[in-house]
Amino acid sequence: MRWKRVMQLLDVHCEGEIGKVAIGGVPKIPGANVAEQLAWLNSDPKGKELRHFLVLEPRGAPIGSVNLLLPPKHPQADAAFIILQPDQAHASSGSNSICVTTALLESGMIEMSEPETVVMLETAAGLVRATATCRDGHCESVSLTMVPSxxxxxxxxxxxxxxxxxxxxxxxxxxxxxxxxxxxxxxxxxxxxxxxxxxxxxxxxxxxxxxxxxxxxxxxxxxxxxxxxxxxxxxxxxxxxxxxxxxxxxxxxxxxxxxxxxxxxxxxxxxxxxxxxxxxxxxxxxxxxxxxxxxxxxxxxxxxxxxxxGRGFTFGLHQVALDAFDPLHAGFALTDVWGEALAELGEQQA
Structure with a gap:
């Protein structure tokens, strides 16, 4: 197969909201901290290209987000992540924090301790403390201490x-x-x-x-x-x-x-x-x-x-790939599925 890029995504939802977690194949994102990485994803053409690869058709869909799992920068953090959505990369999300915590624990990327595991998540908005209630290898619920609001x-x-x-x-x-x-x-x-x-x-x-x-x-x-x-x-x-x-x-x-x-x-x-x-x-x-x-x-x-x-649930695992010869490799979106705002804001295509 003529794949130029391959990434592994763990499918998770939090109370119905899909937050896929990119657990493999994530490229290095420039930046001294997560806020700088967020700024790069939203300003550099390569950052936009990566986001569109994951969230636009034919690989993506309007529903849900993709969370880029990153090495933490903060000494207290266990993991870092940035949320990718069609409009831009976002700094923080409660439902996605629950999805990421569930993914880290149930995949074994972070060792689960019962009855409770604490995971420190680094976001562009700051540290989020996730306290997971765990039983029989399952993350039953997650309580987040969010950033100052x-x-x-x-x-x-x-x-x-x-x-x-x-x-x-x-x-x-x-x-x-x-x-x-x-x-x-x-x-x-x-x-x-x-x-x-x-x-x-x-x-x-x-x-x-x-x-x-x-x-x-x-x-x-x-x-x-x-x-x-x-x-x-x-x-x-x-x-x-x-x-x-x-x-x-x-x-x-x-x-x-x-x-x-x-x-x-x-x-x-x-x-x-x-x-x-x-x-x-x-x-x-x-x-x-x-x-x-x-x-x-x-x-x-x-x-x-x-x-x-709230609660997070895993429901699948899949790979997405980029064929360098695919004429639609940049991704696309149409108003029939993505809504009229797409045309109003001049973003009909990637």
Missing amino acids: FVHRLDAVIDLPKWGEIRFDLAYGGIFYALVDVSQIGLRIEPGQARRLVEAGMVLRQAVNRQFEVVHPEIPAISGVAYVMFRDVDPDGAVRTCTTMWPGRVDRSPCGTGNSANLAVLHARGKVRPGESFLSRSIIGSQFEVGLSGISEVAGRPAVIPTIR
């Missing part, structure tokens, strides 16, 4: 032709979010409205990034609103979420970084105190337990330390 701006307003004034919060939970109460757009967070939620999320994300500039005060490689997360409250008090992801899908999990950002907002409004926790449900009803473990600060601004608890 903070509010950038409460009650920001944007005026859009379809809905008029939309009020939202800008907050950071490992990446930046615009957090929007779903009632403002006349929709509900339920499976039958996923397409309409995505369409609204793509419009809002583009408009917010046009009018509001957000950059992490200590990590310049993390900038811009990555996602719009719609939120609601279920009758039992659980937070219902729907994170909309470019170019046109919803997160199947309750979203760890989104809930971390929302936790910072809830704390700023006096609705959650240290030591308290609550359930968060996704659009498909899967759940995370979200907790506030402590208070911190980032560049002089108040921050919270979130915890996210």
